[in-house]
Amino acid sequence: MARPREFDEAFVLGAATQCFWDRGYESTSVKDLVAKTGITAASLYNAFGDKRALFRAVLDRYVEGGVADRMRRCQTLAPREAIGAFFEEILTLSLSDPDHKGCLLVNSALEIAPHDAEFQEVIAAVLRRIEQFFLGCIKSGQADGTITRSLPARNLAQHLLAVLMGLRALARVRPERALLEGVIRPALTLLDLP
Numbered sequence: 403m404a405r406p407r408e409f410d411e412a413f414v415l416g417a418a419t420q421c422f423w424d425r426g427y428e429s430t431s432v433k434d435l436v437a438k439t440g441i442t443a444a445s446l447y448n449a450f451g452d453k454r455a456l457f458r459a460v461l462d463r464y465v466e467g468g469v470a471d472r473m474r475r476c477q478t479l480a481p482r483e484a485i486g487a488f489f490e491e492i493l494t495l496s497l498s499d500p501d502h503k504g505c506l507l508v509n510s511a512l513e514i515a516p517h518d519a520e521f522q523e524v525i526a527a528v529l530r531r532i533e534q535f536f537l538g539c540i541k542s543g544q545a546d547g548t549i550t551r552s553l554p555a556r557n558l559a560q561h562l563l564a565v566l567m568g569l570r571a572l573a574r575v576r577p578e579r580a581l582l583e584g585v586i587r588p589a590l591t592l593l594d595l596p
Contacts, residue, residue, distance in 0.1 A: 409439075409440075409441050409445065409449075411449070413439075414439045414441060414446075414449070415459060415460055415463050417438045417439040417440070418435055418438065418439055418456055418457075418459075418460050419460045419463065419464060419506070420438065421434050421435055421438040421439075422457055422460055422506070423503050423506050423509070424501070424503065426509065426513050427457055427510065427513055427514050428513065428514075430453070432446065432453055435453070435456065458521075458524070460506075461506065461507070461510060461521075461524065461525075464506045464507065465507060465528050469507065469528060469531075469532065470531070472488060472491055473488070473531070473532070473535045475487075476488045476491075476535075476539075477535070477538075477539075480543075480546075480548065481539040481540065481542040481543030481546065481548060481549060482539075482543050482548045482549055482593060482594075484539045485536065485539050485540075485543075485562065485590065485593065486590060488535075489566070489569075489586045489589075489590065492566065492569060492570065493569075493579075493582055493583065493586060496569070496570065496573035496577055496582060497573075497577055497579055497582070499573075499577070502573070502574050502575070502577055503574070504570055504571065504573060504574040505570040507525060507528055507529075508567055508570040508571055510525055511525045511529075511567070512571070529563060529567075532563055532566065533559050533560060533562075533563045534559075536558070536559035536562045536563060537555055537556060537559035540555040540558050540559055540593070541555045543593065547595075548595075549593045549594075549595075550592070550593060550594060550595050550596060552596060553592070558592065558593065561589065561592065562589060565585060565586070565589040568585065569582060569585050569586065572585065
């Protein structure tokens with residue numbers, strides 16, 4: 403019979419998330435993870451497999467607890483309001499991060515995805531989910547007359563995804579409210595009726 407885990411998995415994943423977020427995937431060693439999580443390397447390997455599998459668990463948890471949760475919350479709002487609320491949350495997160503760590507998903511897209519086909523697909527799948535969220539909101543808004551039909555819904559959704567990615571990268575080096583609001587405002591204005 404397998405022994406039960408002698409640690410709190412949520413705590414370990416949270417600590418590992420902070421470690422990867424602070425240092426990046428490549429610069430995080432198993433020794434760093436052991437120090438941050440407080441469990442042995444053997445326990446980490448037994449519970450999660452290797453560093454790569456642990457990072458995948460961390461990324462999945464980050465996406466479900468952050469990105470997916472934000473989309474679920476915003477989907478309860480009217481379409482145009484949902485998109486605005488989504489970006490308002492991103493703005494608040496970006497400005498309230500004292501370490502300017504940015505978004506773990508965006509950081510991973512820049513650091514890991516170019517060199518790792520599996521993680522490239524994992525990250526691309528999440529980005530497609532975000533694009534689908536925007537697309538659903540835009541189509542609903544176009545149907546109810548609150549979002550312009552002057553541009554195709556797909557193009558507007560793709561534009562919002564690009565703005566989101568750029569915003570999160572920009573906030574790491576210039577977390578200035580006026581600058582970030584200046585990025586968001588024209589993107590949202592594109593949605594408005596002429």
